[in-house]
Amino acid sequence: MRAAIVALALATxxxxxxxxxxxxxxxSPRVGSFQVTLSPFSPNIDSEFTNALYPPYATIFGTGRPxxxxxxxxMSAWVGQFxxxxxxxxxxxxxxxxxxxYQGTDGTLLRGGTTSLMIIPIQVQAGYRFEWFYxxxxxxxxxxxxxxxxxxxxxxSGQSGVSSWTSPGGVAYRGSGATFGWSATLGMALVxxxxxxxxxxxxxxxxGINRTLLIVDFTKSSVNxxxxxxxxxxxxxxxxxxxxxxFVF
Amino acid sequence: MGGPxxxxxxxxxxxxxxxxxxxxxxxxxxxxxxxxxxxxTTTTQAAGQANRVECASTTSLATWNLVTTISPVVAxxxxxxxxxxxxxxxxxxxxxxxxxxxxxxxxxxxxxxITSVPVNTMATTAGVSTCTQAxxxxxxxxxxYLPGGSTTGWQLAAQGNFNFQLAxxxxxxxxxxxxxxxxxxxxxxxxxxxxxxxxTKSVTFTVSCAGxxxxxxxxxxxxxxxxxxxxxxxxxTAYTVTATAQSAAGNLGPVSDATGPNSSTTPLPFxxxxxxxxxxxxxxxGGCSTGGTGALAPVLSLLGFLAVRRRRS
Numbered sequence: 376m377r378a379a380i381v382a383l384a385l386a387t388x389x390x391x392x393x394x395x396x397x398x399x400x401x402x403s404p405r406v407g408s409f410q411v412t413l414s415p416f417s418p419n420i421d422s423e424f425t426n427a428l429y430p431p432y433a434t435i436f437g438t439g440r441p442x443x444x445x446x447x448x449x450m451s452a453w454v455g456q457f458x459x460x461x462x463x464x465x466x467x468x469x470x471x472x473x474x475x476x477y478q479g480t481d482g483t484l485l486r487g488g489t490t491s492l493m494i495i496p497i498q499v500q501a502g503y504r505f506e507w508f509y510x511x512x513x514x515x516x517x518x519x520x521x522x523x524x525x526x527x528x529x530x531x532s533g534q535s536g537v538s539s540w541t542s543p544g545g546v547a548y549r550g551s552g553a554t555f556g557w558s559a560t561l562g563m564a565l566v567x568x569x570x571x572x573x574x575x576x577x578x579x580x581x582x583g584i585n586r587t588l589l590i591v592d593f594t595k596s597s598v599n600x601x602x603x604x605x606x607x608x609x610x611x612x613x614x615x616x617x618x619x620x621x622f623v624f
Numbered sequence: 625m626g627g628p629x630x631x632x633x634x635x636x637x638x639x640x641x642x643x644x645x646x647x648x649x650x651x652x653x654x655x656x657x658x659x660x661x662x663x664x665t666t667t668t669q670a671a672g673q674a675n676r677v678e679c680a681s682t683t684s685l686a687t688w689n690l691v692t693t694i695s696p697v698v699a700x701x702x703x704x705x706x707x708x709x710x711x712x713x714x715x716x717x718x719x720x721x722x723x724x725x726x727x728x729x730x731x732x733x734x735x736x737x738i739t740s741v742p743v744n745t746m747a748t749t750a751g752v753s754t755c756t757q758a759x760x761x762x763x764x765x766x767x768x769y770l771p772g773g774s775t776t777g778w779q780l781a782a783q784g785n786f787n788f789q790l791a792x793x794x795x796x797x798x799x800x801x802x803x804x805x806x807x808x809x810x811x812x813x814x815x816x817x818x819x820x821x822x823x824t825k826s827v828t829f830t831v832s833c834a835g836x837x838x839x840x841x842x843x844x845x846x847x848x849x850x851x852x853x854x855x856x857x858x859x860x861t862a863y864t865v866t867a868t869a870q871s872a873a874g875n876l877g878p879v880s881d882a883t884g885p886n887s888s889t890t891p892l893p894f895x896x897x898x899x900x901x902x903x904x905x906x907x908x909x910g911g912c913s914t915g916g917t918g919a920l921a922p923v924l925s926l927l928g929f930l931a932v933r934r935r936r937s
Contacts, residue, residue, distance in 0.1 A: 423906060431901040476900065477803060477892040480860045488804060490896040533896030534805050540902040550898030552910045607901075607908035 402576070405585050405623055407450040408461060412590065412619030415440035416469050418494070418598075419612040435473035435490060443469035445496065445617070458505040458517075465523070469494045475533060490533045494609065498525040504564065515569030517588065521560040527598050527609045528553045554598050554609050562592025564621060586623040591616065658692030658734075658782030660765045664743055673787040674743050675873035679755035684743040689736075692781040694769050696731030703728040704781065705768040706741060708750035715766035715783045721775045725749050728770060752788055758820045761788045789873035794821035796829055796849075796867045798883045805894030807855040808833055812867045814849050815877070826872035833863040836885045846870065862890045 417440040421430035449463030475490040502521035508514040531538045531550035538550030567587045568575035578584045593614040600606035663671040664678050664686045678684040688706060696702035705724045709715050716722050725745045729738050747755065750763035762785060769781035794815030802809040810831040817824060828846035833854035835841075842863075844854040857863060862885030869877040883889060895903070898910075 420901070420906075424904060427904065431897065431904050431906065435897045435900060473897060475897065476895040477805075478895060479887075479892060480890065484895075485892070487802070488894050490898075492897055531896060531898040531901075533899075534807070534894055538896040538898035540899050542902070548898075548902055549910045550896070552908070553912045554908075605907050605909060607906060 402585055403579055403583055405451060405454060405459065407448070407463070408621055408623045409448045410446065410588075410590065410619055410621035412445050412447075412592075412617040414443045414445065414594075414615055414617030416443035416615060417441075417471075417611055418492075418607075418609040420607050420609070422608045422612065432492075435475065436471045436492065437473065439471075441469060441471050443467055443494075443496070443617075445619075447498075447500065449500075449502070452501075457507040458503055461500075461502045461504065463500055463502075465496075465498045465500060467496045469496070488534055490538070491531065493530045493532070495528040496525055497528065498523040498558070500524075502560070509566050509569070513569065515566035517564040517566060519560075519562050519564060519590075519592070521558075521562075521592075523558045523560070525556050525558055525596065525598060526553055527556070529609065554606055555600050556596060556598030556610060557601075558594050558596035558598075558610070560592050560594040562590055564588035564590045583624050584622050588621040588623065589618075590621050591618050658690070658694070658767070660688055660690045660767050660782045660784040662686045662688050662741070662746070662765055662784070662786050665739070670872075672785065673789045673873050674747075675789050675871070676755050676792070676875045678743050679747050679752065679788050679790065680744065682742070682744050685739070686741045686743050686746065688738045688741055688765065688767070690738065690767050690782055691735050692767070692769070693734065694779075694781050695734050696769065696771075698730065698732055700771065701773045702731040703770040703773045704731050704736070704738070705729075705770055705778070706738065707766040707768060708746050708786070709764040709766055710751050711762050711764055711785075715764050715780050717780050721768060721770075721778050722766070723749065728773065731769070746786065747788055752790075755788070755790060757790050758792075758822050760791050762786070763788065789823075789871060789875065791823035791871060792821050792875045793823040793827040793869035793871055793877040794818055795878040796869045796880045798831075798865060798867050798880055801865055801883055801889050802851075803888060803890055803892050804853070806857050806859055806891050807853050808857060808863060808865060808889060808891055809851045809853050810844065810865055810867065810883075811851050812849055812880075814869060815880075821877055823869075823871040823875065823877070827869050829867055829869050831865060831867045833857060833865050833889075836862050836864065857891045859891045859893050862886060865889050 418432065420432040424430040445465055445467030447463055447465035449461035451459050452462045453460040470491055470493040472489060472491045474486050475488045477485040477487050479485060500521050500523035502519055504517050504519040506517050508516055529552060539547055540550065541547045565588065567589055575587070578587070593616050595614050596610040598609040661671060664674045664684060666678060666684045674684070690704065705721065705728050706726050707715070707722045707724050726741045746763070752761050752763070765784040765786050766780060767782040768778050770778050794817055796815050797813050798810060799813055800811040812829045812831060814827060815821070829849060829852060830843055830845035831852045831854055833842045835858065842854045842856050845852045854865070864885050865883045867880040
């Protein structure tokens with residue numbers, strides 16, 4: 376009787392094991408990550424015009440914060456007992472549209488027409504993700520910190536392509552360029568694998584994604600050629616929050 | 625019953641029919657399988673149609689491209705005759721040979737291109753009464769085969785269609801003009817069809833901006849209804865703006881009522897964000913960063929390279 380029960384148990388268990396080979400496979404080694412984030416963004420260009428009645432950025436583009444989309448790709452430089460040190464590169468896109476001015480024949484100004492400011496941020500970054508809570512206690516939270524050197528490639532345009540302004544002295548200034556700076560980020564990642572470990576392992580088995588993280592962070596940055604007196608400030612004046620997904624592979 | 629019966633006479637009838645079939649030109653009223661298309665050579669518009677100007681012009685010419693199953697013999701003096709017909713009557717297949725729209729052409733092959741066919745004659749021989757009528761007139765193109773150049777033993781070798789696009793579009797309206805930097809955005813809407821202005825399909829619009837001080841008139845378009853831009857204008861000069869619609873074949877309709885000259889038809893210098901920023905005394909000069917920070921670009925590249933290289937090793 377006892378042998379029959381064991382045999383029955385084996386007979387029912389074996390097909391289940393055969394259908395779920397993934398559960399028996401160890402997690403693949405982690406070598407890097409990539410992420411996509413969205414962040415409301417507004418450069419602090421008007422910091423040059425603190426006493427102006429009509430500061431140029433707010434006058435043209437308003438006080439809204441168009442979304443900046445960014446992607447990052449990291450390679451894990453060091454995977455330790457408490458977390459992972461990542462080094463990588465990133466790029467993004469942001470653009471604001473506003474209403475320009477028409478200069479009347481009598482010198483009056485009339486609102487109208489469309490003008491824009493476009494920024495392509497690129498960066499190299501190093502970050503540390505503290506994974507100990509999840510690894511040791513299965514608490515699905517991973518705090519992280521990052522530091523990045525950034526280069527904002529920017530361009531302003533109007534009705535005839537890239538803008539150009541000529542000074543009263545006859546010097547032409549083209550409205551495009553690149554401005555360097557830095558950024559520091561503090562964030563918290565929610566480990567989504569915690570909520571469905573089976574699906575998580577299946578994803579690792581199928582495409583090599585070890586971990587999926589919902590990330591929320593705050594970034595303080597300065598993009599003014601490291602304090603150059605001949606540069607505007609393209610970073611926000613505030614700690615900019617962003618939200619996104621990170622995939623560890 | 626005396627005399628040969630119907631059954632006895634059939635072999636003779638068959639033989640006679642066979643002879644008639646083998647000798648093209650003898651069998652009056654036969655129609656060969658073939659097509660002909662015509663392209664007016666004085667314009668770039670689509671093949672198979674002519675507009676009012678081409679219809680009325682005595683110098684406008686067309687090229688007929690002929691494809692037929694008949695293989696003519698040059699040595700025999702075989703010829704093609706080009707003709708037209710109303711779509712109601714169609715091409716003639718029997719009886720008297722219709723008059724041609726052009727001189728009879730020596731037939732050199734089953735596929736042949738015939739140039740310099742007068743368009744106006746194509747219209748008149750097809751019964752197009754006037755080239756300024758309100759509606760389009762479709763006609764048939766007919767190519768007759770004349771074996772040995774004979775006008776008695778002929779047959780229809782190919783036929784096709786051609787459209788005299790004679791309708792004109794109604795007078796458009798200008799609903800607004802927006803000044804820009806050296807340009808005017810003109811908002812145009814199509815007019816209402818009348819008894820004499822009936823074209824509505826594939827109608828396009830052009831706008832004309834004439835400076836109050838004379839000089840060159842700038843045009844914008846052709847484009848669909850909506851905003852059409854007059855560019856290359858002088859800031860500060862007031863312009864008179866008009867719009868015209870044209871049919872797919874290029875027939876121009878009446879000119880719209882004029883707008884301006886006034887402040888809304890005067891192009892003005894446009895100040896972009898960069899103009900406002902620099903005009904307010906902004907310090908950013910544009911271009912790549914100056915000073916030592918410009919060296920950051922290679923540093924960033926090096927860091928990225930090292931990160932990748934470390935992983936590979």
